[in-house]
Amino acid sequence: MLEVKLMSKQFTKKDIRRLSYRWSWNRSLAWNYEKMMTAGYMTTMLPVIDKLYQDDPEGRKKAFETHSVFFNCEPNLTNIILGMDIAIEEEMGAEGLETVAGIKASLMGPFAGIGDTLFTSVLATIFGSIAVTTALEGSYFGIILWEIWLFFVMFGLRPYLMQLGYTQGIKLVTTLSGKLNQITQAASVLGIMVVGSMVASLVKVNFGTLTIMGTEFDLQTKLFDAIMPKFGAVLIVALCYWVLGKIGMKSSRLILMIMALAILCSFLGVLVP
Amino acid sequence: MTILQILLLTLWAGFSQVDQMTFNLLPSGIIPTAIFTGLVVGKPELGLLVGGTLQSYALGLGMFGGASIPNYPVTAIIVVALSASAADVPATIALIGIPVATLTVQIDVFGRFLNTFFQHRADKYAAQGNSRQVAFSNHLGVLSWSLSRMIPVFVALCLGPTFVDTLNAIMPPWLSSGLSIAAGMFPAVGFAILLKYLPIRSNLHFLILGFALTAWAGMPTLAVATFGAAAAIAVYYQAGKTGKSNAGGEIDE
Numbered sequence: 412m413l414e415v416k417l418m419s420k421q422f423t424k425k426d427i428r429r430l431s432y433r434w435s436w437n438r439s440l441a442w443n444y445e446k447m448m449t450a451g452y453m454t455t456m457l458p459v460i461d462k463l464y465q466d467d468p469e470g471r472k473k474a475f476e477t478h479s480v481f482f483n484c485e486p487n488l489t490n491i492i493l494g495m496d497i498a499i500e501e502e503m504g505a506e507g508l509e510t511v512a513g514i515k516a517s518l519m520g521p522f523a524g525i526g527d528t529l530f531t532s533v534l535a536t537i538f539g540s541i542a543v544t545t546a547l548e549g550s551y552f553g554i555i556l557w558e559i560w561l562f563f564v565m566f567g568l569r570p571y572l573m574q575l576g577y578t579q580g581i582k583l584v585t586t587l588s589g590k591l592n593q594i595t596q597a598a599s600v601l602g603i604m605v606v607g608s609m610v611a612s613l614v615k616v617n618f619g620t621l622t623i624m625g626t627e628f629d630l631q632t633k634l635f636d637a638i639m640p641k642f643g644a645v646l647i648v649a650l651c652y653w654v655l656g657k658i659g660m661k662s663s664r665l666i667l668m669i670m671a672l673a674i675l676c677s678f679l680g681v682l683v684p
Numbered sequence: 685m686t687i688l689q690i691l692l693l694t695l696w697a698g699f700s701q702v703d704q705m706t707f708n709l710l711p712s713g714i715i716p717t718a719i720f721t722g723l724v725v726g727k728p729e730l731g732l733l734v735g736g737t738l739q740s741y742a743l744g745l746g747m748f749g750g751a752s753i754p755n756y757p758v759t760a761i762i763v764v765a766l767s768a769s770a771a772d773v774p775a776t777i778a779l780i781g782i783p784v785a786t787l788t789v790q791i792d793v794f795g796r797f798l799n800t801f802f803q804h805r806a807d808k809y810a811a812q813g814n815s816r817q818v819a820f821s822n823h824l825g826v827l828s829w830s831l832s833r834m835i836p837v838f839v840a841l842c843l844g845p846t847f848v849d850t851l852n853a854i855m856p857p858w859l860s861s862g863l864s865i866a867a868g869m870f871p872a873v874g875f876a877i878l879l880k881y882l883p884i885r886s887n888l889h890f891l892i893l894g895f896a897l898t899a900w901a902g903m904p905t906l907a908v909a910t911f912g913a914a915a916a917i918a919v920y921y922q923a924g925k926t927g928k929s930n931a932g933g934e935i936d937e
Contacts (some may be wrong), residue, residue: 432707439705440825441806443799450806454822457815468813475810532744532881535712537909539743542715544905546736549729554719557711565708596883597920603887604912606744606878607894608905613740614875615868641899647869651876662745662753662877663789669869670782674862684775684864 421462421501427577430455430497431490431570438486447483452493452515459497463504470505477508484519485526490569492518494576495583514581525591533595533602534560540609616643619683631683643682685765689724690841693761696720697837698830700757705829713757714739721764730773734764737777737867741785744874744881754785755792761837766844778867779860780848788836795832799825890915 422430434455441450456478464471484492495514499507538560542553576583618630628634635642647669654665676682700713710716715735722731738756745753762784767776802824809817884891894912897903 435708436706437819437822440829441799441802441822442705442825443796443803445800446803446807450803450818450822450825453806453810454819457819461815471813475813479807479810528881532878536743536878539712539739540905541909542711543736543740543743546715546732546739549732551719551732554711554715554735558716561708561711593920593923596923597916599882600887600890600919601909601912601916602878603882603884603890604894604915605905605909606875606882607891607896608898608903608908609740609743609871610875611895611898612905613871616865617868639899641895644872645895647872648875648879651872652879655876655880662873665873665876666754666786666789666870669873670786670863670866673866673869674859677862677865678858682865684861684868 422459422497422577424574427494427497427574428570430458430493431573433458434490434493434573435486435569438489446481448486448489449479449482452482452489453478455493456496459500463500467505470508473505473508474500477512480512480515482515482519484523485530487530487565487569487572488522488526489519490572491576491583491587492522494573494578495580496576498577498580510581518584521588525595528595529591529598533598536602536609537605540605543609544612610644610648611641614641614644614647616647617683618643619680621681685725685841685845689765690838692724693721693765693841694834694838697758697761697833701829701833702826704757705825712739712742714742714760717757718760718764721761725765725768727764727768730768731760731764733773734767734777734781735760737774738763738781738785740874741867741870742874743871744876744878753789753792755788755833756785758788758791758833758837759785762840762844765841766848774867775860775864778864779851779855782863782866782870784840791832791836795828798828798832802828 434451437454438448438451440454442448443450453475456474460471460474460478464474492515496511499511499514503510538553538557542557545551545553579586618635620627620629622628639645651665651669654660654668655662673682677684696717700710700717703709704713715732718731718735718738719728720731722728722734738760741754742756759781763777763781766780767773770776802821805824806818806821809821879891890912894908897908897911898905
């Protein structure tokens with residue numbers, strides 16, 4: 412078994428790196444509501460299919476069928492799935508395609524969950540928040556930092572993940588899930604603290620002046636600044652959070668609701684810019 | 685605006701969108717696009733300011749439902765280009781940016797919808813085992829991604845200046861101040877979405893801590909992030925110890 416495995420490695424590190432970039436380029440070009448990343452995944456696998464099933468037309472046909480099935484996942488972590496897929500198809504040929512279909516179907520959900528938390532929400536929030544705060548002060552520091560992260564870390568990470576999936580194969584799933592979970596938990600803490608800070612610094616809600624029985628009462632300076640300076644920000648984030656939990660709620664609808672609320676409050680004088 | 689400026693910005697709109705769907709060379713596309721537009725109109729510092737403001741609306745917005753969110757890079761081009769001669773920049777961002785952002789929600793849906801045809805084309809050739817045509821079908825998606833952004837930018841930049849002047853003239857004060865208030869609230873939408881995706885139930889104390897450090901102590905976000913990094917390292921080792929017993933634990937809703 413081990414011998415077969417060592418002999419059968421047909422894809423060099425360079426091949427894997429090229430396949431990883433091929434995935435990055437193709438992944439979402441034809442993203443659509445029906446099959447999402449399916450065409451991107453298949454297009455990435457084309458050189459692999461052409462190579463492995465040269466003398467096996469039936470296997471080739473089956474490979475195309477296997478990769479025509481729905482696929483959608485977080486793009487960075489998909490590199491691991493692709494690496495495993497290539498290793499299995501290489502080792503077992505067309506007989507491995509059922510395993511491949513199983514792996515794709517069973518891993519895309521959990522990997523999307525971990526990857527979205529880690530890359531889309533936590534990392535983008537941390538770098539995004541630094542870029543926003545520095546940009547508003549007129550500095551390029553934050554956006555350059557983010558750019559450096561993408562160029563020097565993410566560009567190296569993607570081929571590395573595919574190589575990891577390729578060399579380790581299915582056994583990687585067990586070792587990796589614990590580690591990824593640990594990283595996600597830790598990164599979430601950092602993300603949550605940054606979000607807390609940004610609620611205070613970036614959400615701006617100023618209460619206006621109320622006139623009660625001829626006396627003017629400045630809600631913001633007389634009341635909220637004394638108790639809790641960013642009360643309005645907390646209130647509006649909590650409101651958005653609550654509304655988002657409602658069934659059928661979309662972010663675009665929430666944005667329209669916020670606009671309507673702001674215009675109404677402006678009209679009534681409860682809030683001021 | 686000169687025709688050369690309009691063409692440069694139109695091309696950038698297509699490039700930036702395709703980049704977001706592929707290699708991700710430009711972080712989120714918003715601030716770099718705004719800076720580029722600023723350079724084209726000769727006001728890079730305006731680009732930075734608009735980019736920062738729009739990026740603050742967009743933090744977290746990519747998460748919810750995966751689609752149909754305002755297209756902030758397109759918004760950035762239009763706002764920077766059209767507010768280049770404005771006196772009160774923050775008010776102009778609210779005045780142009782928020783309506784434009786709202787209008788751009790649909791272009792993303794449109795682009796993704798067009799791709800369905802290319803998917804069907806790819807499926808047809810996959811059944812025949814035709815690799816070249818499968819790859820070509822996938823690449824046709826470049827058209828829907830880029831054109832869905834380039835056309836609105838081109839039209840807006842051609843018609844925009846007169847439109848903005850008219851808008852400024854007819855806008856009642858309560859409406860324009862309402863849009864400014866909305867601009868202040870917009871980041872809240874993204875943060876609420878982020879909180880939906882992060883495990884806050886078990887980490888509420890960290891949320892309170894991050895908020896309090898900035899709300900009362902006035903600490904900048906970068907400083908809070910440094911404290912957060914220290915907390916994260918502690919949590920990482922803690923999770924490593926307890927994680928052994930319940931390997932593969934779960935992520936909160």
